[in-house]
Amino acid sequence: MKKTFTGKTRLFLCISGAIIALALVLQIAGVGLNLGIDFTGGSILNYSVGEDYDVNDVEAILNASGYTDNQITKAAPSAASKALQAELAAAAQAETEAPAEETEAPAEGEENAVEEAAEEVEEAAEAVEEEAEEVAEAVEEAAEPSLLNTDKSGIAADGLTDLQIRLKLADATAGMEDVVKDAVAGVVSGASETSYRTATNMEISDLGYELTYAGGNIIEFDMGGDFDKAAVESAVTKALEDGGYSLTEILFVKYDAEAEAAALAEAQAEAQAALEAAEAETEETEEAAEAETEETEAETEEAEAEEAEETEEAVEETGNNLRILINMDDVTSQVRAQLEREMTAKYPNFRFVSIDHVSAIAGRDLLSNAIKALLIAFVCMLIYIAIRFSPLSGAAALFALVHDILIMCAFMVFFRKWFQVNSSFIAAILTIVGYSINNTIIIFDRIRETRAKPGYTQVDMMDVVEVSVASTLSRTINTTLTTLFTLVCLYIFGVSSIKEFAFPLLVGMLAGTYSSVLLSGQVWAMWDNKIMANKAKKA
Numbered sequence: 001m002k003k004t005f006t007g008k009t010r011l012f013l014c015i016s017g018a019i020i021a022l023a024l025v026l027q028i029a030g031v032g033l034n035l036g037i038d039f040t041g042g043s044i045l046n047y048s049v050g051e052d053y054d055v056n057d058v059e060a061i062l063n064a065s066g067y068t069d070n071q072i073t074k075a076a077p078s079a080a081s082k083a084l085q086a087e088l089a090a091a092a093q094a095e096t097e098a099p100a101e102e103t104e105a106p107a108e109g110e111e112n113a114v115e116e117a118a119e120e121v122e123e124a125a126e127a128v129e130e131e132a133e134e135v136a137e138a139v140e141e142a143a144e145p146s147l148l149n150t151d152k153s154g155i156a157a158d159g160l161t162d163l164q165i166r167l168k169l170a171d172a173t174a175g176m177e178d179v180v181k182d183a184v185a186g187v188v189s190g191a192s193e194t195s196y197r198t199a200t201n202m203e204i205s206d207l208g209y210e211l212t213y214a215g216g217n218i219i220e221f222d223m224g225g226d227f228d229k230a231a232v233e234s235a236v237t238k239a240l241e242d243g244g245y246s247l248t249e250i251l252f253v254k255y256d257a258e259a260e261a262a263a264l265a266e267a268q269a270e271a272q273a274a275l276e277a278a279e280a281e282t283e284e285t286e287e288a289a290e291a292e293t294e295e296t297e298a299e300t301e302e303a304e305a306e307e308a309e310e311t312e313e314a315v316e317e318t319g320n321n322l323r324i325l326i327n328m329d330d331v332t333s334q335v336r337a338q339l340e341r342e343m344t345a346k347y348p349n350f351r352f353v354s355i356d357h358v359s360a361i362a363g364r365d366l367l368s369n370a371i372k373a374l375l376i377a378f379v380c381m382l383i384y385i386a387i388r389f390s391p392l393s394g395a396a397a398l399f400a401l402v403h404d405i406l407i408m409c410a411f412m413v414f415f416r417k418w419f420q421v422n423s424s425f426i427a428a429i430l431t432i433v434g435y436s437i438n439n440t441i442i443i444f445d446r447i448r449e450t451r452a453k454p455g456y457t458q459v460d461m462m463d464v465v466e467v468s469v470a471s472t473l474s475r476t477i478n479t480t481l482t483t484l485f486t487l488v489c490l491y492i493f494g495v496s497s498i499k500e501f502a503f504p505l506l507v508g509m510l511a512g513t514y515s516s517v518l519l520s521g522q523v524w525a526m527w528d529n530k531i532m533a534n535k536a537k538k539a
Contacts, residue, residue: 016519033409039364061338181219187227191227194257216325218324248327432505450471
C-alpha cells in the first residue's frame with residue numbers, strides 16, 4: 001500500500017519540532033513573544049479625530065517620543081465621539097456667527113473724536129502685540145518643527161475616525177484616589193466621594209476651568225455641609241506630596257452639584273436652541289427683520305451667560321460639594337501632550353476621549369484564567385475521547401492540540417514586530433482548540449469504522465490510518481478552505497484589532513489541519529504498535 005500520509009511521519013514531527021525549538025531559542029534569547037499591555041500592563045488611550053486620518057502620523061509622533069512598541073487601531077466613531085464632535089461643530093458655528101452679528105449691528109449714535117482716537121491707539125497697540133506674538137510663535141515653530149506633513153490629499157476616506165492607542169505606560173495615578181479620599185476624610189469626617197474619573201478637554205472647558213494641561217483626573221466629594229476649603233487644600237496637597245505623586249497643577253473648587261447640573265443643562269438647551277435657530281435662519285429670506293431679531297437674541301444670550309457665570313461663582317462660594325482637579329507630571333501626560341499638540345495642528349478636531357489603565361496583575365490573572373480554561377477543556381476532551389474511542393486516542397488528540405498551540409506561539413514569536421500577544425490571542429487559541437479537535441475526531445471516527453471492516457482487523461495500524469485519512473481528506477480540505485477564505489478576507493479588509501485576531505487564527509487553522517491529517521492518527525498508530533510490540537515481547 002502506498003503510504004502518502006503515513007510514510008514520512010517522523011519527518012513531519014521533526015519539522016514541527018524544529019519550528020517550536022527555534023521559537024523557544026528566540027524566547028530564551030529575549031526576542032520572544034511580544035506581550036501586549038493585557039499581560040504586561042499599560043494604558044489604552046482613546047481619541048476622537050473627527051475626520052479621516054493617517055495612522056502613520058500617530059506612529060511618527062509616538063516614535064519621536066521613544067515609544068516604538070505601540071499598537072494603533074482605527075475604529076468607527078463611538079457614541080461619545082459623535083457627541084463630542086457635534087459639540088465642537090456647534091461651538092465653531094457659534095463663533096463664526098458672532099462676528100457677523102457684531103458687524104451687522106447698526107450704530108445707535110455717533111462717537112466723538114476723542115473716543116475714536118483712543119480706539120485707534122488701542123488697536124495699534126494690539127496690532128503691535130499681535131505681531132510680537134506671531135514673531136514669537138514663528139521662532140518657536142522654527143525651533144520645534146512639526147513632525148507631520150499637513151498635506152491630507154493622500155488620506156484614505158474609510159470613515160474610521162476614532163483612534164485607540166495601546167502603550168506600555170505605567171499608571172502614575174495608582175492609589176491616588178485613596179490618598180485624596182483619606183486626606184479629605186481627615187479634615188471633614190462626613191465627606192463622601194461621589195465621583196472619580198479622568199478629565200477630558202471638553203469637560204474641563206464645559207465646567208469653565210482653565211488648566212495649563214487639561215488632561216488630569218477629577219475627584220468629587222459631597223462634604224455634607226459647609227467646610228473649610230483652605231484646610232482641605234492643605235491636607236490633600238501635603239498627602240499627595242508625601243505619597244510621591246508628581247503634580248503639574250491642582251485645583252480645588254467649592255460648588256453646589258445640583259445648581260451646577262441645572263446650569264449645565266440650561267446651557268446645553270440654549271446651545272441647542274441657538275443651533276436650531278441658526279439652521280432655520282439660512283432658510284428664511286427676510287434678512288433685515290431677522291438681523292434685528294438675532295441682535296436681540298444675542299444680547300439676551302450674553303446677558304444670560306453673564307448671569308450664569310455670576311451664579312456659578314456665587315455657588316462655588318457657598319456650595320457643599322468639592323471638586324479636585326489634578327494634573328499629573330508623568331510620562332503618560334507628557335506623551336499625551338505631545339501627541340495632542342501635534343495631531344491637533346493637523347486635525348483641528350482631534351480630542352481626547354478616555355484613558356484606561358491595565359495593571360500587570362490583571363494580565364497575570366488573564367493568563368492564569370486562560371491556562372485554567374485550556375486545562376479544563378483538555379480534561380473534558382480526554383474523557384470524552386477515551387469513552388468514545390480509547391484512552392490512547394485521547395492522548396494522541398491532546399498531543400495534536402498542544403502541537404497546534406505551540407505552532408501558533410512560534411509564529412507569534414517570528415512575527416513579533418507586527419503582532420502583539422493580547423487577549424485576542426487567547427481567544428484565537430481557544431477557537432483553534434475547538435476547531436482542530438473537530439477534524440481529529442472525524443479522522444478517529446473513520447479509523448474506528450475502517451478497523452471494523454472485513455479484512456482490516458489484522459492490518460497494521462499505519463495502513464488503517466492511511467486509508468482513513470485518505471477517505472476524509474476531501475472533507476478536511478473543503479471545510480478548511482472555506483474557513484480560510486473568510487479569515488483571509490478578515491485579515492485583508494479588517495482593522496488592526498481584527499488582524500491581531502485573524503493572523504493567529506490563520507496560523508492555527510493551517511497547523512490544525514496539518515496535525516489532524518499528518519500527525520494525530522499517525523502518532524496514535526505508532527503508540528499502539530509500540531504497546532502491542534511490548535505486550536508481545538512480554539508474552
